[in-house]
Amino acid sequence: MYKVKLDGYVLYHADHPSAMLTDPVLELEPGYAGVFTATVPPDNPLYDRICCRKSMVSVFRNNREIFYGEVRKVPNIDRYRNKQIYCTGALSFLADSIQPQAEYHDISPAALLGKMLEIHNSQVETRKQIKLGYVSVTDPNNSLYRYTNYENTLEAIREKLVNRLGGYLRLRHVDDQLILDWVSIEQYGSYSTQPIEFGLNLLDYSETTSAEDVVTALIPFGATLEGESEIEALEKRVDITSVNDGKNYVFSQDAVDQFGWVWATNTWDDVTVPANLKAKAEEWLSSTQFETMSLTLTAADLSELGHDYDAFAEGDRIHCLAKPYGMDIVLPVMKLTIPLQNPAGRTLELSSKQQKTYTSQQSAVRNQLRSEQNDAISISNRNIQISIDNLTAMMTGAKGGYKLTEYDEDGRWLRDLYMDTPDKTTAKRIMQINKDGIAASTTGYEGPYTVGITVDGQILGSWIAANSIDTNQLSIGLNNWIKGTDDGIASKVEKDGIISAINQSSEEVAIQAQRINLNGAITANNYFKIKTDGSMEAIAGQIGGFNINSDYIAFGDWTHASNWLSMCTPHGGAGDVYLGKGGISTDSFDGQSGSIVRSIKMTEGTIGFYKGAYECGFVGVSDSNEIRMSLMDKEKNNILNVHHDWLELPVFTQVSGDLSVLGSKARCVKTRDYGERKLYAYETPAPYFGDIGEGMIAEDGLCYVSIDPVFAQCVSLESYQVFLQAYGSGEIALTGRYSDHFVVSGTPGLSFGWEIKAKQIDYDQLRMTEERGQVDTSTTNYGAEAASYLTSITEGRITT
Numbered sequence: 044m045y046k047v048k049l050d051g052y053v054l055y056h057a058d059h060p061s062a063m064l065t066d067p068v069l070e071l072e073p074g075y076a077g078v079f080t081a082t083v084p085p086d087n088p089l090y091d092r093i094c095c096r097k098s099m100v101s102v103f104r105n106n107r108e109i110f111y112g113e114v115r116k117v118p119n120i121d122r123y124r125n126k127q128i129y130c131t132g133a134l135s136f137l138a139d140s141i142q143p144q145a146e147y148h149d150i151s152p153a154a155l156l157g158k159m160l161e162i163h164n165s166q167v168e169t170r171k172q173i174k175l176g177y178v179s180v181t182d183p184n185n186s187l188y189r190y191t192n193y194e195n196t197l198e199a200i201r202e203k204l205v206n207r208l209g210g211y212l213r214l215r216h217v218d219d220q221l222i223l224d225w226v227s228i229e230q231y232g233s234y235s236t237q238p239i240e241f242g243l244n245l246l247d248y249s250e251t252t253s254a255e256d257v258v259t260a261l262i263p264f265g266a267t268l269e270g271e272s273e274i275e276a277l278e279k280r281v282d283i284t285s286v287n288d289g290k291n292y293v294f295s296q297d298a299v300d301q302f303g304w305v306w307a308t309n310t311w312d313d314v315t316v317p318a319n320l321k322a323k324a325e326e327w328l329s330s331t332q333f334e335t336m337s338l339t340l341t342a343a344d345l346s347e348l349g350h351d352y353d354a355f356a357e358g359d360r361i362h363c364l365a366k367p368y369g370m371d372i373v374l375p376v377m378k379l380t381i382p383l384q385n386p387a388g389r390t391l392e393l394s395s396k397q398q399k400t401y402t403s404q405q406s407a408v409r410n411q412l413r414s415e416q417n418d419a420i421s422i423s424n425r426n427i428q429i430s431i432d433n434l435t436a437m438m439t440g441a442k443g444g445y446k447l448t449e450y451d452e453d454g455r456w457l458r459d460l461y462m463d464t465p466d467k468t469t470a471k472r473i474m475q476i477n478k479d480g481i482a483a484s485t486t487g488y489e490g491p492y493t494v495g496i497t498v499d500g501q502i503l504g505s506w507i508a509a510n511s512i513d514t515n516q517l518s519i520g521l522n523n524w525i526k527g528t529d530d531g532i533a534s535k536v537e538k539d540g541i542i543s544a545i546n547q548s549s550e551e552v553a554i555q556a557q558r559i560n561l562n563g564a565i566t567a568n569n570y571f572k573i574k575t576d577g578s579m580e581a582i583a584g585q586i587g588g589f590n591i592n593s594d595y596i597a598f599g600d601w602t603h604a605s606n607w608l609s610m611c612t613p614h615g616g617a618g619d620v621y622l623g624k625g626g627i628s629t630d631s632f633d634g635q636s637g638s639i640v641r642s643i644k645m646t647e648g649t650i651g652f653y654k655g656a657y658e659c660g661f662v663g664v665s666d667s668n669e670i671r672m673s674l675m676d677k678e679k680n681n682i683l684n685v686h687h688d689w690l691e692l693p694v695f696t697q698v699s700g701d702l703s704v705l706g707s708k709a710r711c712v713k714t715r716d717y718g719e720r721k722l723y724a725y726e727t728p729a730p731y732f733g734d735i736g737e738g739m740i741a742e743d744g745l746c747y748v749s750i751d752p753v754f755a756q757c758v759s760l761e762s763y764q765v766f767l768q769a770y771g772s773g774e775i776a777l778t779g780r781y782s783d784h785f786v787v788s789g790t791p792g793l794s795f796g797w798e799i800k801a802k803q804i805d806y807d808q809l810r811m812t813e814e815r816g817q818v819d820t821s822t823t824n825y826g827a828e829a830a831s832y833l834t835s836i837t838e839g840r841i842t843t
Contacts (some may be wrong), residue, residue, distance in 0.1 A: 045383040046103040054100070055081070055383070061088055065125065067383040069102055069110055073231050073358040074211035074376070076132030085124040093117065093128060099170075100130045102383075109356065111216040133221055134214045136171040137163060137197035148188045152208055153178035154226060155187055156200065156427045163196040173214070176222040177436040178211035179230055211358070224436075229471060230374050232358030234464045239350060239555050241365040257368055258307040258332055260294035263324035265314040270538075281314065283321040293324045295369030302368075322489075330372035337394040338363075338374065341387065355379070355391055362469060363393065373469065408611070445470075460488070643748050703814060728811045730803040732758050737796050740775065740789045748797060749784045758801035770794040 047055035049065065055064040067081035079102055083090055092098065095114055102110035119127045140163040147155055157175045164172040189203045204225070205212060211231050213224040245583040265281030270278040282291045294304075309327055314320045345351070355361070359376045378392040447460040447467060458477040462470035467488045474483045475492070482495030482503075574579040599620045649663030652699040660674040660683075674683040684691035709721035734754050738746045750760070760782045769775050774791030780786075787795065 045381075047079075047383075048101045048103070050098055052089055052092075054087065054089050057384075061086065063087060064383075069379075069381040069383065071110065071357040071379040071381070073213070073228065073377060074205070076214075077112065078132070079110055079112060079130040081128055083126045083128060085126075090126065093126065100128075108216060132214065133171075133216065134212060135197065136167065136173065136221070137200065138195045139171060140166040140196045142191035142194050142196055142199040145191045145192065147190070149186050150189075151185045151429055152180055152182055152204060152225070153433050154728055155189060156204060156223075157429070159191075159196055159200055160223065171221075173221045173223050175432075176213075176215065176224040177230075178225045178433050178718035180204075180208050180225050182208060212750070213358070228358060229360065229463060232356055232360060232376065234373075235359055235361045236366055237350065238362035238463055239345075241363065241370075242367060256332075256730050257298065257302055259298040259302055259305045259369065260292050260307075260326065261324050261328050261715050262292045262306065262308045263320050263327070264308065264310040265317070265320045266312055271330075280310070281317060281320055283317050283324065284322055286317045293321065293328055295328055297366050298369035311707045315505060325724060329369055335699060337377075339390055345391075361393060362464075392485055428575070515717055521565075619831075731800045731805045732803055733798060735796070735798045737770075737794065738787060740773075740787065740791050740793045740795070742791050744788055744791055746787045746789075746795075747784055748787060749842060750782075750799065753781070755783065757804060759804050759807045761807075762803060763799060763801035766798045766800075768796040770796065 044057065045055075045067075047064065053059060053062045055067060056062045063084060064087070065082035065084065067079070069077070069079045079100060083093065093114055095116055098114040099185065100110070100112055100114060101108050110132060112130045112135070114128050115131050115135070117126055118129055118131045126579040142162055143158060147158070150158070155173070156178060160173055160175050191203065194202065200212070210225050210227055213226055213231055214780045215222045215224065263283060266407035267283060268279045283293070284291045284835040287293070291574050292306075298305075309321060309324070311323055314323060355376050357376050357379050360373050363372055363374050363375065364370065376391050378390075378396040379389075380390045445465045447462065447463045447465075449457045449460070453455050458475055460467055460470075461474040461476075463472040464470040467473065471487055472483075472485055473488055474481070478498070480495055480497035482492035484490050484492045493503070497503075571582070574580070652660040657675075660672070662672045663670075672683070672685040708724040708726075710724075712722055713718050715721050732754070734751060736748070740746050740747050763780065764784050765777050765780065767777060767787060769773050769789070771793055772792040775787055775793060775795050778786045778788045783798070787797070789795070
């Protein structure tokens with residue numbers, strides 16, 4: 044049963060005859076605001092209470108709110124006064140605020156999201172404010188480097204965070220408070236306890252996969268084995284023959300029985316253990332190869348498959364089986380379309396088109412940490428507090444899961460498993476407690492377990508957050524150690540006979556090694572930085588004879604002053620050149636007075652032109668990254684603006700010569716209610732001018748209409764056209780056209796309107812002439828050509 048409320052009052056309910064809507068439809072997707080549309084008839088009690096950008100709409104399914112949003116627009120009201128409404132979810136409130144220009148570094152994803160929400164909340168009213176909830180998405184270093192530049196907050200969050208790190212935004216409406224989570228798809232919804240079992244009809248529901256795409260047998264390859272290839276030109280890789288009865292392939296018997304042997308290969312470059320390679324191959328055959336599949340099911344389809352449509356929500360994960368295809372995969376609900384009044388039209392889409400899975404995020408974390416060996420042991424208080432807040436939100440805001448207690452053959456307690464699905468063979472997120480410790484895995488029961496505490500005091504984790512670690516010795520790996528002594532800290536790394544030592548005292552830190560390989564960003568007192576992209580920042584230095592600091596560069600005859608590097612000559616008109624933080628400047632001087640006559644300055648993507656002390660123009664890139672040119676007067680009023688697709692002349696403009704326009708011609712007029720609107724020019728095959736007026740037939744049945752004398756000198760009146768329109772019943776006719784007036788006859792007392800059209804004087808021979816483009820007249824002497832022509836036609840005709 045569905046119900047819709049407007050600002051807390053019932054707008055729609057199937058049992059209320061007056062609270063009715065037409066075609067109410069709700070669309071929901073993980074990570075997006077959602078959309079609700081409907082048509083409100085005029086007899087609905089809340090018809091007149093609907094206010095755009097103010098009214099809040101809630102949609103309930105069995106008394107559970109599944110949508111909360113705002114009426115954004117009323118796109119149409121038909122002739123029967125039925126009012127269409129378009130509502131977007133409250134997540135769209137984030138598009139109502141702007142993130143200013145800012146630079147963020149060394150900040151965790153959760154902290155940056157929190158900062159953006161703080162800025163959003165400072166700009167909007169209370170009902171649009173959003174609190175930071177649970178954040179599970181991480182970055183390998185938990186240290187982001189981002190810019191914001193006047194994007195709306197929703198756009199900034201998507202571009203700077205979600206699109207780069209993955210995960211989904213989930214907005215919760217709890218006790219009139221909006222709470223934003225940023226989680227993986229595994230944490231977004233719930234796990235369905237009842238699987239959907241397809242038969243051969245699986246592909247009837249798929250728009251992305253056909254029987255031609257199904258693989259029934261797979262040959263897997265792992266990491267390259269250096270120097271072991273039997274063919275010099277080819278490389279040998281890890282295979283599964285040693286753990287698979289001598290066979291280098293895996294297959295699905297059910298799929299082979301149905302489709303025959305369909306072979307394929309796949310390579311995992313980072314897998315070095317044959318048993319792990321076999322496990323990945325079997326997983327690929329049963330699930331990974333189906334990850335591109337997208338299934339669209341209607342309520343009727345689900346009913347036939349033994350399921351209730353209303354049992355599903357966006358983001359829920361459903362165990363999908365198709366034995367004939369060998370498919371065994373968990374697919375999330377990526378879209379719900381719910382026509383509230385049409386059960387047969389309800390659909391859901393199952394798809395693995397996820398932005399980034401939680402597992403892949405954690406794998407990236409571990410690989411990055413292993414490659415960089417990041418052993419930092421000091422974390423800022425802000426990041427610690429964020430970690431505490433995030434852990435609190437995780438513990439207090441988590442949805443329900445499943446607990447399984449296992450016993451050995453003697454009935455003794457073995458372990459407790461806390462899982463995201465009821466079956467440990469399908470669960471991905473598992474926490475296990477046994478007599479040896481506590482451990483957690485995000486890849487299933489078989490592990491690996493990447494977080495844990497053992498009873499003998501060992502702590503394992505991809506990331507440890509602490510204000511400090513106080514210990515006599517911190518051991519890293521088998522041959523790595525860091526230990527404290529009375530003189531300082533000494534650390535040592537030993538591998539294959541290469542020994543590196545770091546010795547620290549109160550005076551210095553000494554590093555001894557055959558080679559030093561530094562990965563990641565390097566900072567020295569914030570004055571010297573080597574970034575991960577290979578670029579370097581330094582406050583000052585000397586390179587190849589150049590003296591460099593934050594204000595200038597000096598070399599040879601070049602000198603510096605007032606933050607500029609200059610090469611100057613005496614004021615004799617030759618000019619000076621300056622380079623500095625402000626850009627590049629060239630000045631030309633008056634040899635008599637020594638004052639600047641004109642100069643050019645190039646700064647921040649802009650070239651400026653100066654005459655004397657004032658700027659008279661520039662060419663450059665605007666804030667919206669468009670090429671722009673402007674010319675200005677002494678008061679800096681623009682007299683010419685040229686953009687990439689338009690030209691603005693904000694002063695009186697006169698064109699001497701022909702003007703051809705390939706597009707439309709229009710005047711912009713400011714209206715009281717509709718803003719600025721364009722009124723387009725009326726064009727004719729010949730250059731006509733026109734005049735319009737009104738007249739009245741006199742008692743003698745005639746009306747003499749004078750032609751405006753100024754208008755008469757603009758047109759050729761040897762032939763012109765007059766058009767008449769009677770304003771009432773009666774007769775009118777044009778009875779005479781003269782050079783200074785025309786005569787209209789008709790019913791006495793009858794008012795009429797007239798319009799006269801005549802060709803422009805001296806242009807009356809033109810008619811739809813061919814456009815020939817611009818003619819170069821720069822080298823033509825029309826006076827000399829005219830004199831030559833006159834001489835040629837008069838020779839022999841003049842006698843003395």
